[in-house]
Amino acid sequence: MKTNEKYSKEHLLYVNNRRKNKFFIIAMRFLVLAAFISLWEILSAVGAIDSFLMSSPSRIIKTVKNLVVTGNLWMHVGTTLYETVVGFLIATALGTAIAVAFWWSENLRKIFEPYVIVLNSLPKIALGPIIIVWFGSGTKSIVFMTVIITLIVTIITMQNAFLSCGKGKIMLMKSMGANKFQILSKLILPHSFPSFISCLKINVGMAWIGSIMGEYLTSKQGIGYLIVYGGQVFKLDLVMASTVILCVLAGGMYALVALLEKKTTRKRER
Template sequence: MKNKIKPEYSREHIAYLRKQKKNKIIVHLSRFLVLVAILGIWELLAQFNVINAFITSSPSRVCKTLANLYVEGTLFYHIGITLMETLAGFLIAVILGYAVAVILWSSETVRKVAEPYIVVLNSLPKIALGPLIIIWIGTGYDAIIFMTVLVSIIVCIMNMLAGFIAVDKTKLLLMKSMGANKAATLRKLIIPASLPALMNTLKVAVGLAWIGSIMGEYIVSKAGLGYLIVYGGQVFKLDLVMTATFILCLLAGGMYGIIALIEKHAVK
């Protein structure tokens, strides 16, 4: 524990620390109870046939479906495919987006030329490109990765560029007065100064990457969580839809958590 109570603290301070700790426990406990309540009510309503479990599924049916998928041996196969597509798309989008942002930062003219294209690409619903992607790239998971990159890269570019441009003008002047060229300014100032922007970009991009990969699987796929959801919907196996959604929640939350953890260590 960071907030260990030390003997030299005044009584008032100890009371304050205790109260803080108590509040923290209450928040965590309440969060957990909300989850339990939602799942419990859902289960009970399904058990007593207040709602039709065939359409709404229920926690116990989700568990059963999970177990079945595990026994069939396809659970981790589907998770693995989607996870791979999302991660690959995410990494490509972030790295490529960062590189493009650097190029746009380095030349105002290039930036001005590119601006309308970025604006249009940003507002274009990427799913409209679905048929083109299938024809150009095919129906494998590379098509889904491409879709993931497409969905997340523009925001990466715009976020990073905004981060680069927001760097303190005084520090830029300082670099200039030392005779620093573009490359040195980028390395010594822009990249470290825009680290918080990068962390922000990662957080936004990871959410978009999930949208991209699942959307991609909706359009064309033979496996993955998005595939399970589409397939489950088509054959009216709503347990499967709910199960896949549940796994998605866990994975997306987990990935966000990892990035938040990286941020905590990178930005002090």
């Protein structure tokens, strides 16, 4: 931006209004959260809502504190985070690799097309009992559940990204004498990078579904376990506290991917 240039009043007003609006939006976001929490707290304090069933912000904080003090919180968070992140990484890497294979061989893609479609429509939770029999009850099963939930979406998203590359660019590469590997590495992969980032964003959500669902099925520890356990013994404080922790973790993971996006996309295509 040119700084020594003198802007018109109208422009300054425009810039100022923009800034004001941005500030207003952020302030309102916090206000909505604060209002929600206060209302919840007040209503349960005066007895308008049953804090045994609905819990309350202060009781949630107390529950989290307790979990920290007993040292169990980090174990539960660590377990779920491990399952989610490992499942996320395996599914993303494997899914992208399969999509590359499908790009490389059109016949391979056509042969496996119906299988991918069926697996995509299948509710993966139906495989729960089989997974438990195969992998036992524990982390392995949950990671596997996370992988199968995330994998198919990754394959489909990345395959579509690869196939969306313009014919003209491929023709151009061929006319330059490029071989298939060069077309893949210099054209198809960089072309699909923005799709890869949005795929990561989808996968964050999918991986959390996988790990929590896996823990609902079979687990002795983790955030999903705490929620199920809390529900069974009617400790709604524990359920609510775990849900809040889950929100923070999932939000944090999404923010990391968004940060990665910001770091990797400069001023290139908009």
